[in-house]
Amino acid sequence: MGKLKIGVIGCGTIAKFRHLPEYDANPEVELIAVCDLVSERAEAYGEQYGAQAFTDYQELLKVEELDAVSVCLPNYLHAPVTIDALNAGKHVLCEKPMATSREEAEQMIEAAVQNGKKLMIGHNQRFVAAHKKAKELISSGAIGRIYSFRTAFGHAGPEGWSVDGRNSWFFRKSEAFIGAMGDLGVHKTDLVRFLLGEEISEVGSFVETLAKEDTDIDDNAVCILKSESGIIGTLAASWSYHHADNSTIIYGEKGILRLEEDPEFSLIAQYTNGEVVKYELDKIQTNDSGGQHSSHVIDAFVSSVVNNEEPPVNGEEGMKSLNVVLAALESSETKAIVKTKETTALLQ
Known part of the structure; x- marks a missing residue:
């Protein structure tokens, strides 16, 4: 070939x-x-x-x-x-x-x-060195049972890097369909599913337009997610963070994992026995880095x-991560907790 x-x-x-x-x-x-x-x-x-x-x-x-x-x-x-x-x-x-x-x-x-x-x-996000290492630690039982998490992905908005700036399709609802929650939130729903090794079953959320003028597209979202086994956590996605945040924290029985939170160490493991392990791994890739790190x-x-x-x-994985976003949009609209498997066709 x-x-x-x-x-x-x-x-x-x-x-x-x-x-x-x-x-x-x-x-x-x-x-x-x-x-x-x-x-x-x-x-x-x-x-x-x-x-x-x-x-x-x-x-x-x-x-x-x-x-x-x-x-x-x-x-x-x-x-x-x-x-x-x-x-x-x-x-x-x-x-x-x-x-x-x-x-x-x-x-x-x-x-x-x-x-x-x-x-x-x-x-x-699955290919980021800190995320892969965290997945290994969680799977091996190093931090024991997972209780909770919080994850965020925010920057100042697509106008800063999109080729068409403020005139970008990102700000037209008919073309983008979802704003920050689709652009950034879907990355984090995929990451949480990857790290926990299980599906998100229930979602409650507020998805709002707060920072961007002259658009009906969402620019801030905060969600509460519950996994199949009962792990609960928060997910935030925003186009109004003037200092970017791409961090995730996993709270477990035997310790805490801090991912992409420290500027020097992309993964820090803090164990309940007092041990702290700092991993200096490849940095997360961003568009601001001009593509010097491979995705x-x-x-x-x-x-x-x-x-x-x-x-x-694959497509199935992509759909499962999309379903969490669809559930978040439905929750914000209906002001109710939405089960991901029961997401309605309202948003089609």
Whole structure:
């Protein structure tokens, strides 16, 4: 098998910092096609990476030698474009949140199965060194039974880094569907599920627009989550933190794990016997870092295709993380605790 032939659909910030350079750096990949509605943008990246430039993704999907695509588009386009790509016989890496409804997510999963293709969702928090190490410590029983957690993901908002600034699709509800809760909160729902090794069963939340003017999209969310075994915790997502926060704390029977809270040590384990272990691991990846740290998402996707293995964050995993977000939106609307398995179709 020769190099994997890849196309990137959507050439905004996430493609600029993550997908394009990380595919380019992967020795098993040849980046052969890029697509963006803004022709100048598509042509500029096409020239930079030696790829054919398109403004219509349907035309890109007609390229027969293309093996796989990344879908880096506004949230409302994730499902239709992913399904079209799968039906065209391409493997797909889709940005998060994978869809805007459970129904869409199920259709994406079904399309992957029907076409025998890989579907992976771009949840990078699982690949962060501190998070992987914390998962090991929790799984090994090092901090005993987990009682509680708190996790937050906030920054000053997409206008600071989105290619279109304040005019970005992130602020248009018809295109984004969810604001901070979809942009950042879904990352943390995925991380909590990954760390605890179990599903979130109940959600209570406030999802509000507080900081951004002239938009009906949420910019602050605070949720209370309860897991299947009864672990409770909070999740905050915000576009109004002027100093970014991407921290998580796990409270257990034998100790506390502090993840990405200390600027120097990305994981600190504080045990009840007085022992403190500080781990100096690879820093978390951010868009502000200009992409100098790999997200590992692209490499994991490529590896799953090349080795014909199930992607580490497949469609089912993406849907389970999306379901928590859908439940949070429903809870905020109905002012009631929502069971994730019973999330209604109200939000579709």
